[in-house]
Amino acid sequence: MKKTFISFIFFALSLAAIFAQEAVRERITQSRENQSGKASVGLSVRAAQMNRTQSTDIEDAKWSREIYRYLDLSKEGNAPLYYPVMPEQGRMNLFTMIFKLLSENKIAAYEYLDGREVFTHEYRIDFNEFLDRFGIFYETRNGEIVVNDVDIPSHEVQGYYLKEAYYFETGTSNYGVKTVAVCPVIHRQGDYEANTVRYPLFWIPYDELRPYALRMPIMTSSLNNTMTATIDDFFRKNNYDGEIYKTTNLRNLAISQYTSSPEEMKAEQEKIEQQLKDFETRLWKENNDSTSVQPAQQNRRARRNIFRTSSSNSSNTMRDRRY
Template structure:
């Protein structure tokens, strides 16, 4: 009897599973695959790690840097140039988000300054028409093959960062404000010149939650070590040369640095200013004593250092006085009979009778 009951239960279970709609089965399979392929660890999150910069900071310096992806520190943003094994580079990831309308892109203006207004917003279709990227439009959707994206030509990034001191929390921070991919095309490898084509600006605060899901290879020696793109920018792992410091004249460094050596000196000067401000805030700046102050300090320490010498000198003087011959005077000279007087009460000398 029990065998028949178990057989009936198994039959109804199989019938229920077979009656599940194909669409639901496909959704369950896709959900399971997404769960298996989802990145694991602390880097998988939907929130950014960088703190928002207050508007009333006590000090701030805005800089524009250019990130060369040929440098080892920035190469994690360039490779792989085409998606493979579930990995993709930063430009491919950003452009996919732009195609899905999950982020906004803003046109790169001639003056190079970012403009995050709605009037300056640019669509993915406009960018693909401008830079001759092949795509297909079907039913209002744009489809682009990953091989057609110019991810291999994006060899530079323009980056704007703000270094500031927050007096509310007594912290000194550097925050990325915006990033811009730059297409480099030319024949510099054959003696020609390269041309840079900045594509668009994206606000970092807007893309930071998405960058938390883009995993980058952190080490060439340990391929299992990964780092999210959000952590990469927040922790300042990138290396970039300054090409502009925000100023009243809105000038680039190239506008007043005629040679490469002048440019390097100006970049080093600005970097040193940032370090000096940080040291000044935390009181780490070395104090150079003036000669007068050094003399005063020496005079103040001298009595303490000379105290042991005085004690030694006093001992020497006492010893000298003991060994020196006494000067006899009639008034202080005692009679020789003082010994007899001292021994008058008791004497060990035998007396004659």
């Protein structure tokens, strides 16, 4: 009787161990399936790798310079950001994508402040208030805001302010340009104004946009209609055509504030562009001729040769020089 009871206990313990192993296997399998499902709707391996590469923390760089540009969408080089104006066949322009992401609360946008950007909760815009401020028509359905594609003012967004950072890391010898933030600029004519006025809408940190920009295809050429590039490629490769209107400086002044004429402003913009090019050129410039001798070294060697020659021609010895 005792042996039968002991055998029953061993049998029960074996079944428990088997069920525990199966439960562990099921959890592992389920976890793998979940990860696989996330990967299928998320970023590809290449996209994730590019995202990590572009997430460089410029605060750790030993040298950096922040540049502000204005991207005029009427220029041919910036056309991929503007077309198509209306969504068609799954394609949309950059502002339409930004607008839809904001309406779905997937990204955050921050107030455009005069001369600075503050990405804190205090300055995060309220989407409802933004719609009312710029007179964008919307409907409320089941407690959710709905804006039809035709009411999205993407045709009025004819420019972007772009903040970029040129940086160099001495530890990795990595030099690059990082897009820091973008600001859509809407062009509207006021009730009592004859000229079109620029209205900056809001700043968006580009790191929040990048996961979506990586998956948004664009057409970059009228000669090649295959959409082989993405919005992120456009920014990462600096394919845009933008003029500098400001650099980060101690007085926090735009170029127009310390220049007195369009010609002077143009000269200042060209000077800044040349400074950036010169820095990169000096950074990688090296002397490949190992046999060349610097002028200072030549002078030292010449002096040593003269001393040796004079010493060999002299008849005085150290003994003769003693007092």
